[in-house]
Amino acid sequence: MAVIKPFKAIRPTEDKVGFVASRSYQEYSRRELNAVLDFNPFSFLHIINPGYKYAKNVSGQERFKLVHNRYLEFLEDNIFLKDAQDSLYLYQMRKGSTTFTGLFCGTSVKEYRDDHIKKHENTLQRREELFANYLETVKFNAEPVLMTYADDTTIAGILKKTMQSESEYLFTTRDKITHQLWTISDSKTITALQKAFQKVDSLYIADGHHRSASSNLLAMKAEKKNPNHTGKEPYNYFMSYLLPESEIRIYEFNRMVKDLNQLSKEEFLIRLDEFYRIENQGNIGYKPSKKHHFSMYLDGEFYSLYLRKKVYQFTDALSELDTQILFKTILEPILGIRDLRKDKRIQYGYGKHNVIKMKDEIDKGKFAVGFSLVPITISEIKAIADAGLVMPPKSTYIEPKLRSGLTIYEL
Numbered sequence: 538m539a540v541i542k543p544f545k546a547i548r549p550t551e552d553k554v555g556f557v558a559s560r561s562y563q564e565y566s567r568r569e570l571n572a573v574l575d576f577n578p579f580s581f582l583h584i585i586n587p588g589y590k591y592a593k594n595v596s597g598q599e600r601f602k603l604v605h606n607r608y609l610e611f612l613e614d615n616i617f618l619k620d621a622q623d624s625l626y627l628y629q630m631r632k633g634s635t636t637f638t639g640l641f642c643g644t645s646v647k648e649y650r651d652d653h654i655k656k657h658e659n660t661l662q663r664r665e666e667l668f669a670n671y672l673e674t675v676k677f678n679a680e681p682v683l684m685t686y687a688d689d690t691t692i693a694g695i696l697k698k699t700m701q702s703e704s705e706y707l708f709t710t711r712d713k714i715t716h717q718l719w720t721i722s723d724s725k726t727i728t729a730l731q732k733a734f735q736k737v738d739s740l741y742i743a744d745g746h747h748r749s750a751s752s753n754l755l756a757m758k759a760e761k762k763n764p765n766h767t768g769k770e771p772y773n774y775f776m777s778y779l780l781p782e783s784e785i786r787i788y789e790f791n792r793m794v795k796d797l798n799q800l801s802k803e804e805f806l807i808r809l810d811e812f813y814r815i816e817n818q819g820n821i822g823y824k825p826s827k828k829h830h831f832s833m834y835l836d837g838e839f840y841s842l843y844l845r846k847k848v849y850q851f852t853d854a855l856s857e858l859d860t861q862i863l864f865k866t867i868l869e870p871i872l873g874i875r876d877l878r879k880d881k882r883i884q885y886g887y888g889k890h891n892v893i894k895m896k897d898e899i900d901k902g903k904f905a906v907g908f909s910l911v912p913i914t915i916s917e918i919k920a921i922a923d924a925g926l927v928m929p930p931k932s933t934y935i936e937p938k939l940r941s942g943l944t945i946y947e948l
Contacts, residue, residue, distance in 0.1 A: 538648075538653060538734075538735050538736075538737070538738075539644075539648070539653065539686065539734040539735065539737040539738075539739070539740050540644065540645045540647075540648050540653075540731075540734070540735070541625070541640070541642040541643065541644065541730065541731055541734045541779070542642060542643030542644070542645070542774050543623035543624050543625050543642065543643070543721075543722075543727050544623055544624070544642070544643050544771075544774070544776075544946055545619055545620045545621070545622065545623055545624070545947075546619075546620050546624065546626060546641070546944040546945060546946065547612070547617045547618070547619050547620075547677065547944070547945035547946075547947060548617065548618060548619075548620065548943065548944055548945070549579075549616060549617060549942065549943070550615065550616065550617075550618060551705065551706060553579050553616055554706050554708060554943070555708035555709075555710065556577055556579035556580060557579050557580065557581050557616065557617075557942045557943075558581065558710070558716070558940040558941070558942050558943050559573070559580050559581040559582045559940060559941050559942055560938065560940060560941075561680070561938060561939075561941065562582065562585055562586075562941075564938070565582075570582065570586070574586060574589050579616055581679065581941050581942030583607055584604055584607040584608050584611060584679075584942075585604060585941070587600060587603030587604050587606065587607045588600065588603065590607070598670070598674065601670065601671050601674035601675055602674060604671075604674075604675045605674060605675045605676060608675065608677060617945070619947075620720070620722075622722040623722070623727075624720045624721055624722040624727075625640055625641065625642050625721040625727055625730060626640065626641035626642070626718060626719070626720060626721065626944050627639075627640055627641075627696055627699050627700065627718065627719040627721060628640070628641055628716070628717070628718045628719075628778065628943065628944075629700070629716070629717045629718075630714050630715070630716055630937055631714065631715045631717075632712075632713055632714045632715070633713075635786070636784070637780060637784050637936075637937040638696060638700075638780075638781075638784065639778050639779050639780035639781075639784070640696070640730070640778065640779045641681060641776065641777070641778055641943075641944045642776075642777060642779060643774035643775065643776060643777070643946060644682070644684070644740065644774060644775060644776075644777040644779075645773065645774055646752060646753045646756040646772075646773055646774065646775065647768070647773070648740070649749055649752075649753050650753065652925075653738075653739055653740065654684070654739070654740045654741075654742060654749065655739050655740065655741045655742065655919070655922035655923065656742050656746055656749075656922060656927075657741070657742070657746075657918050657921045657922040657926070657927065657928050658742075658746040658927060658928060658930075659746075659927045660746050660747050660750040661747070664747050664751075665747060665750045665751045665754050666751075666754065667751075668747060668748065668751035669751040669752075669754040669755040669758065671751075672751060672752065672755045672948060673755055673758070673759075673948075676947060676948050677945050677946065677947050677948060678752070678775055678776045678945065678946040678947075678948060679776075679941050679942055679945045679946075680745070680748060680776075680939070680941050681745070681776045681777050681778040681939055681944075682742060682744070682745030682748050682749045682752075682775065682776070682777045682778070683742070683743045683744040683745055683777070683778050683780065683935065683937070683939060684740045684741060684742055684743060684745075684777050684778070684779050684780070685740070685741050685743050685779070685780050685781065685782045685785050685915065686734075686737045686739075686740050686741070686779060686780075686781060686782065687737065687738070687781075687782060688781040688782060688783050689733060689736075689737060689781070691729075691733040691736075692730065692733045692734070692781075693781070695726060695729055695730055695733065699719050699721055699726070700719065702719065704717045704718055704719045705718055705719060705720050706718040706943075710940075716940070716943075718943065718944075734779075739922075739923075740777075740779065741782075741918065741919055741922055742922075743780075743785055743918075743935045744935050744938075745777075748775070749775060749777075752775035753775075755772055755948070756772045756773055759772040760772075771946070771947060771948050772948050774946075775946070776944070776945075776946035778939055780937070782915045782919075785915055785935060785936075786935065786936040786937070787912045787913055787914065787915065787918075787933050787934070787935055788887055788912050788933070788934040788935075788936070789887065789891075789909070789910045789911060789912045789913070789933075789934070790860075790885040790886065790887045790891075790910075790931040790932070790933070790934055791885065791886045791887070791891050791892070791895050791907055791908060791909045791910070792863065792868070792883060792884075792885060792907065792908045792931075793883070793884050793885070793886065793895055793898060793899065793903075793904040793906070793907040793908075794868070794872050794874065794882055794883050794904060794905060794906050794907070795881075795882045795883075795903070795904050795905060796882065796905050797872065797905050797906065798871065798872045798873045800871070802835065802836055805835075805871065805906075808871045809842065809867065809871070811845075811848065812844065812845055812848060812849060812866040812867075813831075813842040813843060813844060813845060813866075814842075814843040814845060815840055815841070815842055815843075816840065816841045816843075817838055817839075817840055818832075818838070818839040818840060818841055819838060819839065820837055820838055820839065821839065822839065822892050822893060822896065823839035823841065823892075824892055824909055825841070825909060825910060825911050826911070827911060828857075828859060828911060829843070829844040829846070829859060829862060830842070830843055830844070830911070831844075831859070831863060831908050831909065831910055832892070832908065832909040832910075833906060833907065833908050833909075834892075834895060834896055834899055834906065834907045834908075834909075835899075835905070835906045835907075837900070844862060844866075849862065849865075849866065853924060853926065854917070854920040854921050854923075854924050854926060855921060855924070855926045855927075855928070857917075858913065858917060858921065858928060858929075858932065859910045859911065859913065860910065860913070860928065860929045860931075860932040861928070861929055863908060863910065864877065864929050867908070868883070872906075877929055877930050877931070878930050884904070885931040886898075887934040891909070892909055895907040895909065912933070913928075913932055913933050918933065
């Protein structure tokens with residue numbers, strides 16, 4: 538059962554929404570970030586970069602308090618307005634032939650604790666606590682957790698009917714993505730969607746494991762402080778964007794390693810031969826075509842690596858995952874990389890042209906060897922989550938990447 542909650546969103550006015558909505562802070566180069574802050578006074582980036590107003594870098598609790606102050610200023614200046622009714626929010630992104638159509642709503646921390654909201658990544662306690670403290674101070678949630686669910690004809694039908702009405706927002710951003718948002722405040726439609734989601738077995742976190750974990754931690758802290766806790770307080774929910782699994786786009790990360798762990802090229806290839814049938818593909822860019830099949834770039838040449846299945850045991854959903862196979866057969870035993878998060882000898886790349894980028898980085902001498910994989914599927918993600926297992930870091934690059942500041946959930 539999936540619980541969804543309507544809420545009174547804080548939203549930009551229609552005339553300013555295109556200026557307010559921003560990509561994730563990490564996606565901006567320093568030069569681009571400065572340009573936005575210099576020339577767009579309405580950008581949500583002003584809220585999450587509050588020190589800009591004073592030409593000062595701020596961090597920690599000082600930054601959190603200033604974020605809250607900048608948010609209040611956006612409300613005072615009527616850049617943001619609060620909706621009068623509890624609503625759900627249908628939001629669509631379009632670029633070329635790719636469309637994402639999903640729902641902004643509140644999702645339950647109880648569902649998260651009861652594992653009806655499924656995870657496939659580990660979280661770091663330090664980051665959980667930091668973001669929980671952030672949420673407690675700023676008192677709003679502006680970055681939704683991206684979740685996916687099995688395609689459902691009833692839900693799809695309700696959303697399709699909603700899109701026949703006029704949208705509240707329609708704007709296009711510089712990356713050529715068209716954004717459209719509809720407010721669903723009709724009680725009958727909200728109830729119909731809630732009943733339809735109650736028949737959905739589970740929601741799966743696609744992107745936002747730390748945000749959901751931090752929201753859960755915040756709720757536990759708030760409950761302890763509230764002697765009149767009822768379970769209906771805003772802190773019992775966090776904002777999510779729910780998207781049918783057929784619309785999720787999953788891309789691969791490649792892996793680049795700085796050295797061969799004191800092995801010569803020949804010694805390294807001989808060690809690989811234990812687990813792989815190796816074929817030299819020359820210097821033309823080469824990508825793998827199926828599961829358990831990898832591309833490797835080494836010393837100016839591409840190689841195809843085919844897993845020898847008779848010498849590798851599949852024991853569970855995790856052992857069948859290509860990122861785990863690469864870790865257990867090459868990265869850990871041969872290249873000596875045991876901590877994929879902290880070892881500075883390994884880096885990750887993604888993107889449409891990541892094989893070319895990987896080749897360039899290795900040719901420049903920044904890395905010794907690189908590996909490309911096929912993308913992991915949504916079925917694999919669900920199998921990992923259902924089994925309570927955890928993927929290796931940087932197993933998936935998932936789209937859509939959502940804007941901040943379109944809808945804000947107050948805590």
